[in-house]
Amino acid sequence: MTDKLKVPKAMQPVFETVAGIIDEFCRKHLNEEYSQVSRELAAALCRKRPSPLAKGKPEQWACACVYVIGSANFLHDKTQTPHLPLGKLCELFGIGKSTATTKARSIEKLMGISYLNPHWSLPSKLEDNPLVWMLTVNGFAVDIRNAPLELQEEAFQRGLIPFVPVKK
Structure with a gap:
């Protein structure tokens, strides 16, 4: 379980x-x-x-x-x-x-x-859910999918996103 x-x-x-x-x-x-x-x-x-x-x-x-x-x-x-x-x-x-x-x-x-809601999205819909990928960086909303790989990996390690988009 x-x-x-x-x-x-x-x-x-x-x-x-x-x-x-x-x-x-x-x-x-x-x-x-x-x-x-x-x-x-x-x-x-x-x-x-x-x-x-x-x-x-x-x-x-x-x-x-x-x-x-x-x-x-x-x-x-x-x-x-x-x-x-x-x-x-x-x-x-x-x-x-x-x-x-x-x-x-x-x-x-x-x-x-x-x-x-990212926490209640079906796993198959996570990739297409824009709310999953929007993070606040220095006070600005950023789509983490457009960020460098290092930032995506850090966001994943911190539990902010479900997976690293470029590695899927």
């Missing part, structure tokens, strides 16, 4: 239930990337004190986690693969759109998640 999936012992049963629902849904309708990032979100929510997942139905939280990750990665956009309208996502989970949206908005607010 990666650090991103570690949860407090008291929340382990809840996490396993929610993660199982997420895995099953993503296996049927999306892909492994959505499953992984949605599980990471569920684990992060389990680590919050108090955890919002301690109350409510696991199915609703699983739906909300996938909804948030889908929203942040434009799952609803027809040009994306996979593509799934968020209303259809709720329907496939068997959760009312109003319930899912309410829980999703509370997650977004609690975790600070918005469109193109």
Whole structure:
């Protein structure tokens, strides 16, 4: 288990239930990337004190986690693969759109998640996400992909970017 999936012992049963629902849904309708990032979100929510997942139905939280990750990665956009309208996502989970949206908005607010959030982007979308590569250098916003290799390597070593672009 990666650090991103570690949860407090008291929340382990809840996490396993929610993660199982997420895995099953993503296996049927999306892909492994959505499953992984949605599980990471569920684990992060389990680590919050108090955890919002301690109350409510696991199915609703699983739906909300996938909804948030889908929203942040434009799952609803027809040009994306996979593509799934968020209303259809709720329907496939068997959760009312109003319930899912309410829980999703509370997650977004609690975790600070918005469109193109680098921490919640699918791995396959990181390279094309401009927010991943924008760093502040001496008070100026710089696209690190245009910087010399040495600066890219330093940014990677400091954990500011997920990989060195020119080495990929």
